[in-house]
Amino acid sequence: MESEGERAGRPATLADIAMRAGVATSTASRALSNPGRVNAATRERIERVAAELGYSPNSQARALTSGRTGAIAVLVSDVTNPFYFGIIRGTQRQLKASGYSQLLIDTEESDQNEDALLHRLRSSFDGAILSASRLSDRALAELAAELPLVAINRQTRGVPSVVIDTPGGIVQAVGHLVSLGHHEIAYVSGPETSWSNESRWRAFVKATAAHGVTGKRLGPFSPRQRAGAAAADAALNAGVTAVIAFNDLLAIGMLQHLASRGVRVPHDLSIVGCDDIFGADFCNPPLTTLTAPIEQAGRLAVTLLLARLDPRSAPSARQAAVLPTYLTVRSSTGRSPGPRA
Amino acid sequence: MESEGERAGRPATLADIAMRAGVATSTASRALSNPGRVNAATRERIERVAAELGYSPNSQARALTSGRTGAIAVLVSDVTNPFYFGIIRGTQRQLKASGYSQLLIDTEESDQNEDALLHRLRSSFDGAILSASRLSDRALAELAAELPLVAINRQTRGVPSVVIDTPGGIVQAVGHLVSLGHHEIAYVSGPETSWSNESRWRAFVKATAAHGVTGKRLGPFSPRQRAGAAAADAALNAGVTAVIAFNDLLAIGMLQHLASRGVRVPHDLSIVGCDDIFGADFCNPPLTTLTAPIEQAGRLAVTLLLARLDPRSAPSARQAAVLPTYLTVRSSTGRSPGPRA
DNA sequence: ATGAAAGCGCTAACAA
C-alpha cells in the first residue's frame, strides 16, 4: 500500500523511469500512455520500472501539453441544498467510474459568480456540468460554444442538457389533488430566476385550467426550509385547501410551521413537494412528492459530457435527455376539507 | 460579463499580454502576481491589457513551476452520507473565501482507495482534508509526512486534526438517560474500522460504569438509514430501555422501523443519535441527539491546512483542535418504562 | 521501434 522507491521524497518523473530503463523519455511516455506503439519487451520493462518507482504522471504537466486535465467541474447553486447532494452523488460516482475527478463549485445562486468562476478555472477542467444555472439563455449559449458543458434542468437552444420532467409530474400531482376533492390549489413559487420554477409554474397553470380548478401563485420564496414558515402563512391566507411547493425543502418547512400553528396536514391543508429529497420519507407527516431521479440525472449528465469530450464520438450526439418523474403519495395529502371561507 | 478580446478563441497568455504591452513576459508575470516589484506605471498598463484580453492565468502551467495548484482535496468516505454534506459545505465555503478550489473525492469506505487516489492525484492539489479516514494509524502518519493534510475526527500522533468531541457528548447523553430512569442502555455500533465509533464506545462504557448502569454493545451496523431496521430489532431483543446510536442516520432508520412495528418512541424505547444532521429536527419524533458543529469542523480544517501551506506561518502551528458538542433534547427520549422482562 | 528536440504557459533565478 505504500509507494516504494521514491527518490529523496520527490515523486518519480518520466525522466527517472527512462533513465532507469535505459530508454528515452519519449519512449517511456509512449509505453505508458500509448501502448502498442512500442516494442512489447521494452514496454514491459518500462512498466515494471514505473511500478517500482511508484510512478504516477503529473497531471499538470500532462494537461499543459495535451490540454486535457482529467477533471470535470460540477457547479451547484447552493451546496447547502439536499437536491444537489443527489446530483453530486451521481456525478461523483459516474466520474470516478470513468477515471475523472470532480471539481465542486458553489455559485451561490449568482450568475456573476457562475461566469467568473468558470472562466477563472477554465484551464483546470475539461468540461462542466451546470446544475441549475442562473445564467441568461444568451450567456449560457455563448458559454456552451466556448467550452464543453451539459446543463441540468435547463433547456436552452444549443445547450446539451438533462432535464428532469417535474412539470410532467405536476400534472399528475394536480390530478391527484383534484381527485381528492380540492378545487383551490396554490403553487408555492421558488426563485423567479430559476428555470425549473417557471416551467413548474407553467405546467401548474395548464393542469389546473384543464381540470377547471383555481390555481393561485404564492411567493416567490427562497427555496429553503426556513422560508417554509412564510410560505405556510401565505397558503393559509390564500384560502386554498392544497398546495404544490417548488421543492421539498420548502414543503418540509411548511410542515414544521403548520404543526407549530396547530394546523393539521393533510386534514386542513394538503401539501405536495417536488424532488423527493433525503428526509421526504421520514418527515411528519411523510411528504407526498414528485420523485425525481436526481442521482441518475447527475450520472447521465456526466455520460453526455464525456461523450462529447471524446473525439471518436459522433459530433452531434444527443442534445437533450428528459428523465421522467413520478408521484409518490405519502401522508401529506388527503381529502379536501371542503371550500374555506 | 463576457470576456472580450480573446484572439481566435484561444485564451490569452502572458506572452500575448507582454507583446501588447511592450514588455517581457517575466515583467508581465511579476506585474500580475507580484505587484510592488514592478513600476507602478508599467504595472497599470499591463493590468489594463490583461483586462482587455480577458486574461486568466493557466493554473496548470502555474502549478508546474510554482508547485502550487490552488486546489485542496476533500476526501469523504461516502458522498451519500448527510454528515459529509456538512463537512463539504464547510470546506467549500472556507476554501472559496480563500481563493482555493475544492477537489471532492469519495473513498467509498476503502483505505485502499484512499491511499491510491491520494497518490494518483497528488500533483493536482496542494493539500488534503481527510474526513473519516479509514487508514491505519501508521499509514496515516506516513501520509501526513509526505503531504500536507488535516484529518477530521481522527486523532493520530503527528497528524494535524480537527475532532468533534462527540465522546464528551456521549457522557451528557448517558447522564440524560439515567436522569430519566434508564438503567439498561445500549450503544448501537457503527463500523468497527471507524475511529469515531470506537471512541464513542469507550466514552459510553466509562459513562455507564460511572453511573452504575448496564451498558451493552449492539452491532456493528452499517452507518446507514437502512441498517436501522436490524439495529432496532437488536435493541428490542437486548431488552434495553434506551439506546445511543453511532449516528443519526442509524437512529432515524430505527425510528422508522420501530414505528412500523408499533413500538412507541420514547414511550417504549428512548433513542439518542449523534451529529444532528439535516432531518434530525423534523423526523418523527424529532430526534434527541448530540449536536456537532459539522460545518465549522470543515471550515476549521481548511483554516489549519491553509495555515500550514503558508510558508510565513509558524512551522508547528496548532496540531489538534477539539470542537465541543452538546446534547439537543427533542422528543425521542423520555422516562424509562421500567425494566423489561 | 526508438531517440532527439521543441515547446505547452508560467515562474524564478540571474543579469543588466
Add this chain to the structure above:
DNA sequence: TTGTTAGCGCTTTCAT
C-alpha cells in the same frame, strides 16, 4: 526596475 534565460514534466513532431 526590467529583460534574458532556464527549466517544471510531459507530449509530440520529426528524424533515424
